[in-house]
Amino acid sequence: MTTRLELHDISKRYPAVVANDAIHLTVEPGQIHAVLGENGAGKSTLMKIIYGAVKPDAGRVLWNGKEVHIANPAVARELGIAMVFQHFSLFDTLTVTENIALGLPADTRLDELARRIEATASQYGLELEPQRHVHTLSVGECQRVEIVRALLAKPQLLILDEPTSVLTPAAVEKLFGTLRQLAAEGCSILYISHKLDEIRALCHACTVVRAGKNTGVCDPREESAASLSRMMIGSEPPAIARAARAPGAAMLDVNQLCLPKSHPFATELQDICLRVRGGEIVGLAGVSGNGQQELLAALSGEDRRAAADSIMLCGTPAGRLPPGRRRALGFGFVPEERLGRGAVPEMSLADNVMLSLQTKATIWRGFVRGRAIVDMAAAIIARFGVKAAGPHAPARSLSGGNLQKYIVGREVMRKPSVLVVAQPTWGVDVGAAAQIRAELVALRDAGCALLIISEELDELFDIADRLHVIAKGRLSPSIDTADASVALIGQWMSGLWSPAAGGAHV
Known part of the structure; x- marks a missing residue:
């Protein structure tokens, strides 16, 4: 049987970080293959290389046994590769149907497409209204759009990034059944999730990435959540201590x-x-x-x-x-949408401090105290272990999980009396999730209402x-x-x- 996907020595460097360092990955036909790693480990960059959204600096990609150069997502889709991104690629002013039509032939009829969307969404337990405009959708509903768009393409390789965070437990089981059926029909699935129990229950193989490098390949069905955690972050996440x-x-x-x-x-x-x-x-x-x-x-x-x-x-x-x-x-608030509401993508982490910390410590007589906000940003980065080039790094340069740590950290360090947090650990690795939860519990123990x-x-x-x-x-x-x-x-x-x-x- 010909291997579906092979990556050999894939490397990608950015000015401040080596995202992928000679990565190897092999995915067989009909295999559900997990890619596991902490936030900033290089998983998303690797997936974008497979999908043609990022060009590697070095390495080879083999698709069904033949070397290919995936220049862009259109080429990937022609090969039979579909991907659901962690940060969505949807146009707010278009409807669900119109967004999905953008990746289809120009002569696609929107009314027929809407019926296909409804049928596919119903089949997989993903409730969607095809005529809704995207700007009216929640983050979870946007993820459903991305999943349905990928499934409509009937791909040979489906890349899923945190697909179950919008589903009830019953719907998760239904989706797992669908993915197992797709795999049985020969579709390969690359599955990124920080839910270790999901990976153990669903996946046939697991490649672990740490700091941009391969650290191991295993059968997750033969591992425990603790052993997978050790492979990923080098230790087990600490237990949360709660004071009665x-x-x-x-x-x-x-x-x-x-x-x-x-x-x-x-x-x-x-x-x-x-x-x-x-x-x-x-x-x-x-x-x-x-x-x-x-x-x-x-x-x-x-x-x-x-x-x-x-x-x-x-x-x-x-x-x-x-x-x-x-x-x-x-009052403190962490919205569910990181980029655009929780943080301004083009602004530096230091300037993003101003979104919630407009006090005498940051503004004096109408002037922004630049050194103060840089120091505050540096303190958040240090306390919450945010992987960033520094306080002056733009928010968009951070991985989803690291940006989430920064936004939660910004609110926690304000010491609010009331804190409302939406999706505190969505897409965050087990180590970072444990830290965020521990900080929230510590706020609770200090008298905050959460x-x-x-x-x-x-x-x-x-x-x-x-x-x-x-x-x-x-x-x-x-x-x-x-x-x-x-x-x-x-x-x-x-x-x-x-x-x-x-x-x-x-």
């Missing part, structure tokens, strides 16, 4: 929050009641697109249509306050004191994490809970 404490006074109170749709494809919020007290972490689970985006906009001040007293922040009616006023009351919105159930069970689920714009009752189960939360994510109890305060 009684929660304090309510710091964030959401009372009967109702918001009509801001656009035709938005989710209406219905009677949202939520309380977060000082010294506790409240987790909010749910499939992307069920109202998380609208709730985040209301809490952060991006959407100020709510009644003033429907959002109480440290005892102050905040429903109509702009974001700056909320920050002055001690609301964590995540589609990673393991993460919420790991750090949250109480859990809610949001489904179709409604909030479930609160449940202590110790009393919850994955099966129950999965059921609630489908909207199946007692209506009489839904959204009650604790």
Whole structure:
């Protein structure tokens, strides 16, 4: 049998870093092959080389036994290679159908394509509305668009980067079944995930990359999560230490929050009641697109249509306050979209400090204190182990996981009274995820009130004191994490809970 893909001595250097250093990779037909490595290890660069989005400095690529030069993604697609990027390549002003049509022949009929999109999305459990404009979608919904676009091409090699972060546990199992079926039909799959249990359950082989170099190839089915972690980061992630404490006074109170749709494809919020007290972490689970985006906009001040007293922040009616006023009351916020909202791509890490730290420490009599923001950026980089060329490196130069560490670090170091975090460890390796979670727990132990919105159930069970689920714009009752189960939360994510109890305060 001819090998599907072979990489020999692939190298790629940038001015500040060697992303890939003589990498070897072999993928067989019908094989589900994981590529495992910590953030900044060079995985994304390697995948972009395979897909033709990045040109290697050295090395050879063999496709079905023949050497090829993949000059661009169009050539990759002609060969039968499809990829779902970690950072999406979608145009905000176009619809889902129009975005997918961009990679197809010019004579493709949009109405027929829309029907194919609906059928494929339904087959794989990925709910999509083909006529929605991308700017109305959440990050999770955008990922669904990318996955469906890749599956429509019926590829010989499918590259998936963190594909399950938008799915319920039941939908993850359905997707795994689909991927196993694709593999059985001969499609090769390159699978990038930081969920070690997923890799062990799904993949036939695993190539581990550390600091741009191969460090090993293994059968993950014969490894433990701990041994895979040691191969990837050189150690096992530390256990999270949590101090037992009684929660304090309510710091964030959401009372009967109702918001009509801001656009035709938005989710209406219905009677949202939520309380977060000082010294506790409240987790909010749910499939992307069920109202998380609208709730985040209301809490952060991006959407100020709510009644003033429907959002109480440290005892102050905040429903109509702009974001700056909320920050002055001690509010901190980490959005789910890293580039464009969490950070300005073209600005340096130091200048990005100004997005949330506009105080006398950074601004004096109308002038930015340049040295102060550089020092703050350097402190975040050092404390959170961010792999970057320094405080003056542009935000876009960081890998997704390292940028996430920087954004979370920027908010943590403000020492807020209330912190709302969306998807804190999406696409972050196990070591960095453990560090971020430990920092959030330390904030909780210091008396901060934290609301964590995540589609990673393991993460919420790991750090949250109480859990809610949001489904179709409604909030479930609160449940202590110790009393919850994955099966129950999965059921609630489908909207199946007692209506009489839904959204009650604790």
